[in-house]
Each structure stands twice: as structure tokens, then as C-alpha cells.
Amino acid sequence: MANTTLSPLHGHCPPPFYDVSMFGNNGFVGGRFCAPVQPNVFCCLPCPSTEYLYPPQFKTWYRVAEVLNVVGLVLLLFLLVSFIVLPAEKTRRHYLSYCLIVAATSMALGFVIPFGAKPHQCYDEITPNDMFSSLTCAFSGAFLIAGGLSMGVWIFIRALSMHLQICWDVMPGKKFFYWSQGLGWGVAAAFFTATMTVTGVSFRFGDVCHVNSADSMKDFWGPLLAIAGAATLIQLSTFGYCIKVYIKNMWSDDHTETQSSAGLPSYTTSVRTRSARAVYRRVSKVVWLQWRGILIVVFILVDVIFFSVVFIYLNSVETHATEDLEEAMPFLSCLMLHPNDVKQCFDLGQELFVSQETVVAVLIMLSLAGIQCFLLLARGSMFSAWIAYLKGKFGTQREFVSLDAKNYVEDPRQFELTKVTSPIQSPRSAVTSPGNEFDPYRRSVTGTPDYFSKEIQREYHSPTLSFSTPRVPSQIATQTDWDPRATHARGGLGFHPVAEEEERARNRF
Numbered sequence: 001m002a003n004t005t006l007s008p009l010h011g012h013c014p015p016p017f018y019d020v021s022m023f024g025n026n027g028f029v030g031g032r033f034c035a036p037v038q039p040n041v042f043c044c045l046p047c048p049s050t051e052y053l054y055p056p057q058f059k060t061w062y063r064v065a066e067v068l069n070v071v072g073l074v075l076l077l078f079l080l081v082s083f084i085v086l087p088a089e090k091t092r093r094h095y096l097s098y099c100l101i102v103a104a105t106s107m108a109l110g111f112v113i114p115f116g117a118k119p120h121q122c123y124d125e126i127t128p129n130d131m132f133s134s135l136t137c138a139f140s141g142a143f144l145i146a147g148g149l150s151m152g153v154w155i156f157i158r159a160l161s162m163h164l165q166i167c168w169d170v171m172p173g174k175k176f177f178y179w180s181q182g183l184g185w186g187v188a189a190a191f192f193t194a195t196m197t198v199t200g201v202s203f204r205f206g207d208v209c210h211v212n213s214a215d216s217m218k219d220f221w222g223p224l225l226a227i228a229g230a231a232t233l234i235q236l237s238t239f240g241y242c243i244k245v246y247i248k249n250m251w252s253d254d255h256t257e258t259q260s261s262a263g264l265p266s267y268t269t270s271v272r273t274r275s276a277r278a279v280y281r282r283v284s285k286v287v288w289l290q291w292r293g294i295l296i297v298v299f300i301l302v303d304v305i306f307f308s309v310v311f312i313y314l315n316s317v318e319t320h321a322t323e324d325l326e327e328a329m330p331f332l333s334c335l336m337l338h339p340n341d342v343k344q345c346f347d348l349g350q351e352l353f354v355s356q357e358t359v360v361a362v363l364i365m366l367s368l369a370g371i372q373c374f375l376l377l378a379r380g381s382m383f384s385a386w387i388a389y390l391k392g393k394f395g396t397q398r399e400f401v402s403l404d405a406k407n408y409v410e411d412p413r414q415f416e417l418t419k420v421t422s423p424i425q426s427p428r429s430a431v432t433s434p435g436n437e438f439d440p441y442r443r444s445v446t447g448t449p450d451y452f453s454k455e456i457q458r459e460y461h462s463p464t465l466s467f468s469t470p471r472v473p474s475q476i477a478t479q480t481d482w483d484p485r486a487t488h489a490r491g492g493l494g495f496h497p498v499a500e501e502e503e504r505a506r507n508r509f
Helices: 057-085 095-117 135-167 174-199 216-254 267-289 291-323 325-337 342-352 356-367 369-377 380-394 412-417 473-478 497-508
Strands: 034-038 041-044 201-205 208-211
Touching: 034 325, 057 095, 057 356, 057 369, 057 380, 095 135, 095 174, 095 208, 095 356, 095 369, 135 174, 135 201, 135 208, 135 216, 135 267, 135 291, 174 216, 208 216, 216 267, 216 291, 267 291, 291 325, 291 356, 291 369, 325 342, 356 369
Parallel strands: none
Antiparallel strands: 034 041, 201 208
16 A cells, blocks of 8 residues: 655645645556646545555455466366367367457456566556556556457357357358458457557556546447447347247147138148247257357356446546546545545445445456356367377377288288299098198298298199189080099989999980
């Protein structure tokens, strides 16, 4: 807290106020909370002003908000890496989810940067720092503005995409993708540039730089509320259509027994019933698939609208408080009476400006945006996919590969060109198998079949009447003698030598 003892900087102002004539024009002069008490005397509230408006517990809540943003940033980065590394069927990634995660990450960085840097909020006793006097303020404010605008724009695009799918049965394609990318980032970049160059950011609550009040309605809050309002209207129309389809389906179920004057079922009613049921099944299916996106849109819209309204109200209160001293006089008089015990004036200050509960609620809601996105976009299959991915990369189990598969004696591409005779030899008898002295599947020293060894290249004897090689048709026709022993065929039960000779004699004639 600023020094409340009497010092030359107080000038003609009672403690704890300082005389503005004792200070220069460095820092963010527009952020001073000063008011005229005499024609040529301006007294200013010490910086930071939050120490005279809120109790010390406010710092604790602010640290909690920063820690929540750190947690949200880690979860968002995990989600983004999962979308990039893991298969699409495990993450159900979509470009709308990518863009929303990037926007939420930008907003979380606006709180994380000052959490690690611990910047000085004040340039001097009455002047806060801004983006020109503090580099940390410039980065934190830029990320916060970029994240807020981007989240508003991509929530609008996401609501429009769901509206087209649910209400109009139109699946957005490549054209929608290109238009959404161009307009989404283009609109956010345009208003971001206008806000940073015209309005600027400075320390107003805690260590994070927020948008200044001057011209902020035209550059930041107005466009953001317009985008959020359009997204809200689209989402409400989608909800209304879903309710209409549900009621129409219930009504059609109640009138399925309607009959015509002839006592037959009404054809028109049956067609309407089938149509209502078909629309209901389609809408319920799409809603079931898009329930995560619907909840994200609702949560982010509530956050954006809430903190926009709070800051707009705060800007108007600050402007009127310096212009109308009669309304702020109870609070100022309390500070002059208790310069060393300002906690007695907290209630009056919060009645004049914004209560601590409202500011803490805004900070916590902004800090939970990243965690909300993670809870609604993450899936259980992602964690099992990560376990499988890590086991495949760092696990001890590997696929077994035979050592012989790598040590080729010859080039495997030349196997087809190698002249190899068949290792198969006809058996010596019709009932006996080849002897043990010849084993065509004899294994080599390495343990693998030696199919191409020279020892097993035997001469192949083709059996009689074999059609494996071309023959002259006349030779086949004239050859009538058949010896079953030549082909190792076993005689059947009806075989008799005398009958066979008689049959041959009849065939000759």
C-alpha cells in the first residue's frame, strides 16, 4: 500500500491523497483517479487504487485466478498436442476446435505472463503503468484482447455451423471453411489492431492489463458485444427449432389414429407423422453428436457477455465519479478521516464502483474458460491412445525379426533367375516312401530348410501318361497298354488279369 504518512508529495491535499502538481506526465496519465478540490488543486487517489477499494483477500482471489489460468494453459496445450499427434478417430478433431483452443490459449497467456513476471503496477505514487511504460503490460494486454475477440468470433462461427446442420440440414464444406478462416481471423485482427492503437491497455485490476476506458466502447466492447449478441440469437433460434421439432413429434404421435370420413386412416396425417418423426430423428441425432459444441457456445457466451457488461459499467462509473464529486464524497471523506485504516472505507468504495464479489466472479469465469474447453473437447479415447503411443515409442517389447531374414546368401531378387531342378523324387515302390538317405527338407546348419543346396538336385522322372509336358496327340491315342506298377497305382477290388487280356483282345478288333 502507498505511504499514507505526511510527505511533500501530498502538497495541498490531505492524506492519503497526493497533489498532481508534484508529479510529471510519465506513465498512463489517463489512469489517474484525480478530482479538483480547489480551482488550482487536483488531488489523486494513490496507486494502485484497488488497495483502497478491496480488502487484502482480493489479492488471494487474484492469485487463484492466475493459477487456474496456468492449469488451463497446460490442459489446452495437451489438447492441442493430442490433436496434432494422435489419430483423428481418437480425438475427433475439427478446425473449429483448433481455432477455439488457440483463442483460449491466447487468453490464458494474458494471465500467465504477469503471474511469472510479477510486474510493477504503478509508475509512481498516483500513475499506473501502461503498455508503453511496461513491456509485461503490453504482452499481457495484447494476449487478453486477442483471446477475447477470437473466442467471441469463433463461438459465433461455431454457433452458425451448428445452426446450419440442425435447422437447415446443411453440412458446411470447404467454402464454409475458407470463409470462416478468412472472416474469423480477419475480424479479430482488425478490432485487435484498433483497440491496441487507439484505446490501449493499462493496469486496472491486479497484475493483468485491461482495456482502457477511453474509446473502448467503439473499438472493443461494442464489437465484442455485437458478435456475442449475434451468436446468442443464432443459438436461441437453434434451441427454438429443437423445441418446435420435439413438440411437433409429440403432437404427431397423439394424432396417428386420425381417420378420414370414410373410416380409413388419413393419408395426409400419416405423411405428416412420418415427416415429423424423420425430422425429429435427424435433429436428435445431430444434437447428440453436437452436445459438446452446444455447451461450449453457451458457457463462453455467458462469460463474454458477463465480463463485457461488468467492465462497461465500471468504465461509466469511473467517468461519472470524477465528474460528480457529491456522489463520491462519502468515500473520499472516509479516506481523509482514516488515512491509516482504509479498511473501514471498503464498503463505501465498493458501493461507488464495483463490488469485490462481482470482480472476483469475472476473473474466475475468465480463468475457467480454458478448463471448460478441455473438459468439453477432451475424450476418454485420447488417454488410451496416448498410452498406446508411448508404449510403442518407449516400450521394451519389440517385434521379433529372424536373424536369417537379414543375412541373405544371395540377392533375393535373383531367386527367380536361379536354375533349380525339382528336389522331389518318385518313390521306389507303390507302398513305400523315400528312404531316410534322401531328405529333400534337410535343414542346414543355420536351422532353415536348404532348398537350394546342390546335394538335393536330383533328376526328375516323369511318370507315364503325365500331362505336365506337351505331347503329340497321336502318341497318346496309340498308347493303350497301361501298367499300374509304372504309375505306382494300387489295384482295385475288381482287377483280374484274365479279364484284362480279354478286354484288350476286343479292343484290337
